[in-house]
Amino acid sequence: MIPDLDYAFYVWTSYGLFALVMAWQFLQPRLRRRQILAELREERALRTGGYDDANS
Amino acid sequence: MRILLEAKQATFSRAGEAVFRPVDLGLSGGEALVVRGANGSGKTTLLRLLAGILRPASGEVTRHAPVAFLGHHAAVKGDLSCRENLEFKRRFSASASGLSDSRALARVGLAGLGLRPARSLSAGQKRRLGLACLLVAPTAVWLLDEPYASLDDEGCALVDELLSEHVGRDGAAVLSTHQRQPRIGDGRHRTLHIEGRERLE
Amino acid sequence: MTVARMTALLRRDLRLALRHGGESLMPLIFLFSVIILVPLGVGPGPNLLASIAPGMIWVAALLASLLALEQLFRPDLEDGTLEQWWVGGTAPPGALVVTRLFSHWLVTGVPVILFAPLAAQMLYLPSDALPTLMLSLLIGTPVLSLVGGLASALTLGTNRGSVLLSILVFPMVVPVLIFATGAVTAAAEGFSARAHLGLLTALLILAVTLAPLATTAALRLNIE
Amino acid sequence: MIFHRLKVGFHRLGSPPTFHKLCRILSPWLWAGFVACTAIGLYQALYVVPPDYQQGDSFRILYIHVPAAWQAMAGYVIMAILAAIALVWRIRTVEIMTMAAAPVGAAFTALCLATGSLWGKPMWGTWWAWDARLTSMLVLLFIYLGIMGLYAAFEDRRKGARVACILVLVGLVNIPLIHFSVEWWTTLHQGSTINLFGESKMHPSMLPPLIWMAIAVKLMFGGALLDRSRNDLVDQDRRKRWIRDVIGEEA
Numbered sequence: 179m180i181p182d183l184d185y186a187f188y189v190w191t192s193y194g195l196f197a198l199v200m201a202w203q204f205l206q207p208r209l210r211r212r213q214i215l216a217e218l219r220e221e222r223a224l225r226t227g228g229y230d231d232a233n234s
Numbered sequence: 235m236r237i238l239l240e241a242k243q244a245t246f247s248r249a250g251e252a253v254f255r256p257v258d259l260g261l262s263g264g265e266a267l268v269v270r271g272a273n274g275s276g277k278t279t280l281l282r283l284l285a286g287i288l289r290p291a292s293g294e295v296t297r298h299a300p301v302a303f304l305g306h307h308a309a310v311k312g313d314l315s316c317r318e319n320l321e322f323k324r325r326f327s328a329s330a331s332g333l334s335d336s337r338a339l340a341r342v343g344l345a346g347l348g349l350r351p352a353r354s355l356s357a358g359q360k361r362r363l364g365l366a367c368l369l370v371a372p373t374a375v376w377l378l379d380e381p382y383a384s385l386d387d388e389g390c391a392l393v394d395e396l397l398s399e400h401v402g403r404d405g406a407a408v409l410s411t412h413q414r415q416p417r418i419g420d421g422r423h424r425t426l427h428i429e430g431r432e433r434l435e
Numbered sequence: 436m437t438v439a440r441m442t443a444l445l446r447r448d449l450r451l452a453l454r455h456g457g458e459s460l461m462p463l464i465f466l467f468s469v470i471i472l473v474p475l476g477v478g479p480g481p482n483l484l485a486s487i488a489p490g491m492i493w494v495a496a497l498l499a500s501l502l503a504l505e506q507l508f509r510p511d512l513e514d515g516t517l518e519q520w521w522v523g524g525t526a527p528p529g530a531l532v533v534t535r536l537f538s539h540w541l542v543t544g545v546p547v548i549l550f551a552p553l554a555a556q557m558l559y560l561p562s563d564a565l566p567t568l569m570l571s572l573l574i575g576t577p578v579l580s581l582v583g584g585l586a587s588a589l590t591l592g593t594n595r596g597s598v599l600l601s602i603l604v605f606p607m608v609v610p611v612l613i614f615a616t617g618a619v620t621a622a623a624e625g626f627s628a629r630a631h632l633g634l635l636t637a638l639l640i641l642a643v644t645l646a647p648l649a650t651t652a653a654l655r656l657n658i659e
Numbered sequence: 660m661i662f663h664r665l666k667v668g669f670h671r672l673g674s675p676p677t678f679h680k681l682c683r684i685l686s687p688w689l690w691a692g693f694v695a696c697t698a699i700g701l702y703q704a705l706y707v708v709p710p711d712y713q714q715g716d717s718f719r720i721l722y723i724h725v726p727a728a729w730q731a732m733a734g735y736v737i738m739a740i741l742a743a744i745a746l747v748w749r750i751r752t753v754e755i756m757t758m759a760a761a762p763v764g765a766a767f768t769a770l771c772l773a774t775g776s777l778w779g780k781p782m783w784g785t786w787w788a789w790d791a792r793l794t795s796m797l798v799l800l801f802i803y804l805g806i807m808g809l810y811a812a813f814e815d816r817r818k819g820a821r822v823a824c825i826l827v828l829v830g831l832v833n834i835p836l837i838h839f840s841v842e843w844w845t846t847l848h849q850g851s852t853i854n855l856f857g858e859s860k861m862h863p864s865m866l867p868p869l870i871w872m873a874i875a876v877k878l879m880f881g882g883a884l885l886d887r888s889r890n891d892l893v894d895q896d897r898r899k900r901w902i903r904d905v906i907g908e909e910a
Contacts, residue, residue, distance in 0.1 A: 189716055
């Protein structure tokens with residue numbers, strides 16, 4: 179399945195770094211969004227006095 | 235009387251929100267306008283806008299005469315002496331018609347302190363030096379931001395006197411204040427109340 | 436009017452620089468600390484020193500101009516004299532920006548240029564290369580001031596500008612450093628330095644035309 | 660006329676709720692496109708293309724390294740165009756997009772440097788060479804970091820974005836100069852530059868995966884850019900009413 183390459187270490191490290199960077203670029207905005215939404219929920223709770231949201 | 239300073243629906247916005255309601259004003263020689271408003275209502279911003287330091291986010295501000303602006307800071311260099319500061323002011327404004335350094339210093343009550351570095355002056359004395367800068371380089375329009383701040387009673391009276399003289403010479407002035415009621419000339423000055431962002435909502 | 440303002444500002448800036456006598460000497464002290472410390476580090480061999488001399492003098496000039504950058508506009512912002520440049524909306528602040536950068540160059544660049552022959556002697560730079568070194572400093576140090584002024588204006592609105600300042604300046608001075616030291620090295624090896632100096636002049640022209648514009652725009656944003 | 664239409668178009672984009680909606684709809688498609696193109700590209704790069712006559716399999720790093728390098732530079736150009744629009748028309752959403760482009764571009768620059776280094780070790784026998792390409796990439800990384808740092812150093816995000824936009828445009832003038840000077844410098848000091856791959860030597864069969872990967876990272880750049888812009892927008896506008904309306908449904 180996985181091709182047997184010469185210079186395998188260098189090649190696979192490169193591709194691995196690629197995967198890491200892409201994954202981080204994908205995840206970072208989503209994690210940040212979750213955090214912002216959580217903060218907004220807290221702010222709303224502060225305003226309304228409770229966590230009345232059905233979905234939370 | 236010729237209009238010296240004009241604003242049409244001018245306002246400034248910070249972080250995308252207008253700082254105060256759009257302002258309309260026209261000021262001709264011999265007039266004074268007192269800007270009143272609570273802390274944070276945008277008095278300083280309005281004056282900076284009129285001075286040209288800020289550009290209006292909407293509307294326009296037109297200046298038909300040279301203006302001078304005296305802000306929270308007196309715009310003097312602490313490492314230079316009072317006289318050197320005045321000399322710079324005169325050269326910077328390229329004016330020859332103002333009071334001499336000595337007379338300006340005497341007029342604002344700083345006689346004898348001319349060679350002191352401005353750094354060593356008290357807050358009130360610094361404000362007085364700022365007023366002296368207005369005298370050595372005369373301009374038609376004065377924009378004074380809280381001119382009474384940190385001045386003693388005598389100093390406040392001095393500001394009133396200088397303003398009266400300036401208006402009497404057909405100059406125009408805009409000043410902001412939140413406490414003292416200015417006494418300019420025979421007491422005829424207009425008042426502009428501005429409302430800040432909080433009041434807008 | 437504009438010229439009167441520019442001369443007034445230049446007079447005041449130079450007067451202030453003289454008043455801080457010690458601080459005005461900083462670029463020179465810096466230059467000579469580098470010139471003295473590096474031989475102590477790499478050894479006194481004339482050949483080695485001669486080969487690294489152009490780079491060392493230039494890096495020292497660069498760091499010397501960085502030293503004063505933090506103070507280029509900040510004191511004026513804090514005491515309210517900077518916003519006076521825009522009052523009235525008539526006098527072109529760009530001219531005042533150029534004046535301020537010129538005085539920065541007079542205070543940080545010119546002393547380095549004047550003392551470069553001495554430094555070159557101490558580092559055994561071949562005397563044939565000395566005119567080229569002087570010329571490269573004369574053309575290149577104004578670029579350092581212009582670029583540094585831009586970085587200083589950009590970081591003006593931040594609380595702690597100094598680290599950021601060096602990060603911003605570093606990419607912008609790479610071409611200057613390369614062409615200037617290239618010129619001196621070429622001259623030291625007996626080649627013509629005209630191509631390098633020509634490119635350095637092109638950089639200077641580019642910096643003179645564009646940097647003040649960007650600096651003025653950045654200052655304007657930062658006083659708002 | 661075209662100019663005017665562009666302006667109107669950008670102003671419509673400038674409305675935060677519209678922009679937010681656009682990001683939400685567009686971003687998943689871009690990411691999906693990225694995954695599809697990467698799948699094709701990686702398959703071809705690893706299985707279809709034969710080993711290089713001289714470099715063996717190590718040349719396969721090219722399929723990461725070169726798209727990353729292209730994207731690092733293309734990302735800067737995109738960011739500079741956005742910065743120019745933001746400064747001229749003062750559109751806040753475009754300012755936000757400009758600032759969101761910087762970290763993504765920096766990530767590609769770092770990836771390009773790292774893979775270049777990983778390629779250099781087996782080929783040149785060293786992790787780092789003062790090669791013109793590597794050196795200018797390193798400087799580019801610092802420019803990206805400078806832009807991010809400047810933006811982050813301001814308390815007023817809007818002001819920070821506008822000042823950093825000026826820096827982006829300054830960099831646009833600066834980067835070609837750096838590239839040219841560094842190339843000049845390496846030819847002077849090394850006699851000959853080491854070429855990792857001569858463009859002419861490249862066999863036609865090596866090309867398709869490169870193109871797939873290049874398209875993939877372009878799509879990914881768009882997706883990440885929109886995701887980040889959307890977050891920044893929500894973060895800055897958290898007290899505004901439209902946020903309550905939009906987020907209310909999701910939270």
